[in-house]
Amino acid sequence: MGMEDVSGRPRMKPGTSRSPLGWARRNLFSGVGNTVLTLVSVYILWMVIPPLLDFTIFSAVWTGTTREACLVPDAGACWPFVWANIDQFIYGRYPPSEIWRVNIVFALGIATIVPMLIPAAPAKRFNLIFLLVVYPLIALVLLAGDRPGLPPVPTSEWGGLLVTLVVAVTGIVVSLPLGIVLALGRRSSMPAIRMLSIVFIEFWRGVPLITVLFMASVMLPLFLPEGLNPDNLLRCLVGVALFSSAYMAEVVRGGLQAIPAGQYEAARAVGLGYWQAMIGVVLPQALRHVIPGIVNTFIGLFKDTTLVLIVGIFDLLGQVRAQLSDPNWTVPQGALTGYIFAALVFWVFCFGMSQYSNFMERRLNTGHER
Amino acid sequence: MKNPLVALILGILIGVGGLYFMLPYEPATRGAREIQPEAAPVTEGAQRVAAGSTLQRVKRRGFLQCGVSQGLPGFSNPDDRGNWTGIDVDYCRALAAAIFDDPAKVRFRPLSAKDRFTALQSGEIDILSRNTTWTMSRDTQLGFDFVGVIYYDGQAFMVRKASGITSAVQLAGATICTQTGTTTELNVADFFRGRGLSYQVLSYEKNDEAISAYDQGRCDGYTTDASGLYAERLKMKNPDENIVLPEIISKEPLGPAVRQGDPQWADIARWTLNALVNAEELDITSKNIDEMLASENPLVRRLLGDEGAYGQAVGLEGDWVARIVRAVGNYGEIFERNVGAETPLGIKRGLNALWNDGGIMYAPPIR
Numbered sequence: 001m002g003m004e005d006v007s008g009r010p011r012m013k014p015g016t017s018r019s020p021l022g023w024a025r026r027n028l029f030s031g032v033g034n035t036v037l038t039l040v041s042v043y044i045l046w047m048v049i050p051p052l053l054d055f056t057i058f059s060a061v062w063t064g065t066t067r068e069a070c071l072v073p074d075a076g077a078c079w080p081f082v083w084a085n086i087d088q089f090i091y092g093r094y095p096p097s098e099i100w101r102v103n104i105v106f107a108l109g110i111a112t113i114v115p116m117l118i119p120a121a122p123a124k125r126f127n128l129i130f131l132l133v134v135y136p137l138i139a140l141v142l143l144a145g146d147r148p149g150l151p152p153v154p155t156s157e158w159g160g161l162l163v164t165l166v167v168a169v170t171g172i173v174v175s176l177p178l179g180i181v182l183a184l185g186r187r188s189s190m191p192a193i194r195m196l197s198i199v200f201i202e203f204w205r206g207v208p209l210i211t212v213l214f215m216a217s218v219m220l221p222l223f224l225p226e227g228l229n230p231d232n233l234l235r236c237l238v239g240v241a242l243f244s245s246a247y248m249a250e251v252v253r254g255g256l257q258a259i260p261a262g263q264y265e266a267a268r269a270v271g272l273g274y275w276q277a278m279i280g281v282v283l284p285q286a287l288r289h290v291i292p293g294i295v296n297t298f299i300g301l302f303k304d305t306t307l308v309l310i311v312g313i314f315d316l317l318g319q320v321r322a323q324l325s326d327p328n329w330t331v332p333q334g335a336l337t338g339y340i341f342a343a344l345v346f347w348v349f350c351f352g353m354s355q356y357s358n359f360m361e362r363r364l365n366t367g368h369e370r
Numbered sequence: 371m372k373n374p375l376v377a378l379i380l381g382i383l384i385g386v387g388g389l390y391f392m393l394p395y396e397p398a399t400r401g402a403r404e405i406q407p408e409a410a411p412v413t414e415g416a417q418r419v420a421a422g423s424t425l426q427r428v429k430r431r432g433f434l435q436c437g438v439s440q441g442l443p444g445f446s447n448p449d450d451r452g453n454w455t456g457i458d459v460d461y462c463r464a465l466a467a468a469i470f471d472d473p474a475k476v477r478f479r480p481l482s483a484k485d486r487f488t489a490l491q492s493g494e495i496d497i498l499s500r501n502t503t504w505t506m507s508r509d510t511q512l513g514f515d516f517v518g519v520i521y522y523d524g525q526a527f528m529v530r531k532a533s534g535i536t537s538a539v540q541l542a543g544a545t546i547c548t549q550t551g552t553t554t555e556l557n558v559a560d561f562f563r564g565r566g567l568s569y570q571v572l573s574y575e576k577n578d579e580a581i582s583a584y585d586q587g588r589c590d591g592y593t594t595d596a597s598g599l600y601a602e603r604l605k606m607k608n609p610d611e612n613i614v615l616p617e618i619i620s621k622e623p624l625g626p627a628v629r630q631g632d633p634q635w636a637d638i639a640r641w642t643l644n645a646l647v648n649a650e651e652l653d654i655t656s657k658n659i660d661e662m663l664a665s666e667n668p669l670v671r672r673l674l675g676d677e678g679a680y681g682q683a684v685g686l687e688g689d690w691v692a693r694i695v696r697a698v699g700n701y702g703e704i705f706e707r708n709v710g711a712e713t714p715l716g717i718k719r720g721l722n723a724l725w726n727d728g729g730i731m732y733a734p735p736i737r
């Protein structure tokens with residue numbers, strides 16, 4: 001209902017003006033408080049963004065092959081440091097002649113995960129089995145080698161983004177099913193299973209991840225017989241997977257509690273068994289509710305992978321820091337450049353996950369447009 | 371599966387893949403799982419000593435496991451081609467060359483300062499070559515044997531040239547930037563208190579923070595180990611406006627360490643280090659090694675295995691020193707290649723020069 005002024009001409013409702021000035025007046029300067037907030041925000045952005053752009057783009061050194069290229073006065077980011085070490089950042093110390101194996105694993109992973117994420121793509125069931133069973137085996141054989149035609153590459157040579165992805169993907173793939181099982185166990189009516197689940201969840205939620213990794217890497221070998229040294233990376237993978245399962249279990253339990261008991265009872269009443277009722281009726285509704293929580297856990301897990309540095313495994317961030325100690329590339333702005341690069345890579349992955357979660361929420365309409 | 375042809379192809383693929391996955395393989399070439407089933411566990415308190423000699427186990431495994439740092443410029447750091455470089459790294463390559471005649475048969479395990487000792491105790495590594503200071507408590511209480519000194523380090527100060535300070539005793543009343551929680555802080559306190567000088571300390575959690583605080587002029591001096599000072603200088607905007615003061619206020623002899631209880635392995639590690647220094651003293655380099663093999667000098671002939679059976683005495687081959695020098699050069703070559711004047715670090719030999727060249731690097735003779 002538009003307002004009319006005394007002249008009788010129809011006038012647009014105040015605030016519906018489409019000019020930028022009108023928009024700004026409506027949204028940024030609508031009162032004293034808003035005006036002050038706007039000015040403070042603009043001031044903060046003005047303080048942060050121009051120096052950041054100047055450092056990373058305008059004053060940055062883009063080309064060069066040695067550290068001398070970055071030693072010009074008032075130079076910004078030293079990107080040649082990143083170009084020169086890009087192989088280390090992605091593959092760690094994986095032998096250059098074997099890098100094609102990592103590339104195949106990456107390519108196969110993308111080729112499997114992308115159709116999985118597109119709702120319209122066909123053969124979801126086959127795709128899922130491939131992703132959860134066949135792909136990990138192929139990846140293991142290709143990465144670790146030790147088969148005819150594939151020389152072994154010990155995990156101590158792995159590093160960079162490769163390790164970050166191996167740890168994160170393993171954690172994600174293991175923690176979701178294990179977390180669901182633990183959440184169901186915690187709500188089970190069987191006391192033994194309920195107690196076991198509670199003890200497991202509360203134990204792993206109660207210890208810091210650093211402690212878990214440190215124990216797995218440093219203390220475990222002291223308890224094991226001399227010859228038995230399980231692979232360092234494997235120990236970390238197990239630790240990370242169990243740790244994130246406990247968090248995932250609590251997220252899923254939140255979703256389960258939001259489903260009225262009537263859903264389960266009705267499913268049982270039409271003759272479904274426990275697992276049929278859970279998989280067919282309760283879980284699809286429960287998981288839909290907790291997509292933000294699940295993705296939140298995934299993102300947290302992805303960033304927690306950087307902690308493997310403390311047990312001597314170089315993930316992306318650890319590799320950046322290790323390369324910073326190369327005297328042939330030590331420059332005043334080197335550390336900042338390396339950290340900006342690492343932050344950018346992490347941001348791309350985490351932002352991608354969060355955007356996909358938004359897309360799934362809209363598609364499944366979990367908010368019910370309340 | 372609707373299409374029988376697709377099912378058939380899939381079945382063949384899975385079958386072939388499964389066969390490939392289960393194929394047997396040579397345990398000797400195993401990489402990812404470094405299990406040595408032959409080694410029986412023997413536990414002696416906190417210290418665990420494996421049955422069988424370390425040399426035998428290293429030979430059976432096919433490579434040496436060497437504990438290094440997670441990145442210390444010039445001592446052990448990865449370069450931009452993914453190789454480990456540095457003095458500590460080259461020492462491990464020398465050891466691998468002495469055992470296998472192949473400096474590449476060594477695997478480096480980056481260790482933090484916290485887990486380096488456990489890794490050696492638990493047998494995850496054969497030797498710890500990680501810029502570790504040789505102290506009495508470490509030598510006697512941790513169950514290790516230090517096999518020698520590969521680099522004489524010590525704590526020093528860096529100040530701005532413009533301040534006009536040329537000696538540490540002129541630092542009275544100065545503010546010193548350093549890293550918190552390390553012995554460096556205690557050494558500074560000892561130095562100033564011992565001379566009755568007043569001072570102020572600004573401690574930072576990370577070395578990077580301390581050096582940038584100094585670079586921004588928040589303190590008059592910065593202190594850490596001398597070798598570290600040269601590395602930190604590279605991170606400064608104007609490195610040439612700073613000088614390192616001549617006083618060394620603490621002794622930090624850095625050297626490799628092995629587990630106690632295997633004298634043969636300790637001998638191999640010790641004499642590999644001594645061989646590097648002796649080779650420099652006798653001017654045997656990686657370039658002239660082949661001519662030196664024909665030398666008439668009895669000292670050279672003994673070192674290179676033409677006379678006597680010194681290598682065999684510790685379970686190695688007679689030409690063990692020739693292998694070492696051919697692979698990594700002598701001590702001087704290792705020093706110059708990793709931290710010397712031609713590198714960005716530009717460290718002078720100083721204390722680490724040979725004893726007959728103004729330094730204290732002195733190795734017992736091989737005879």
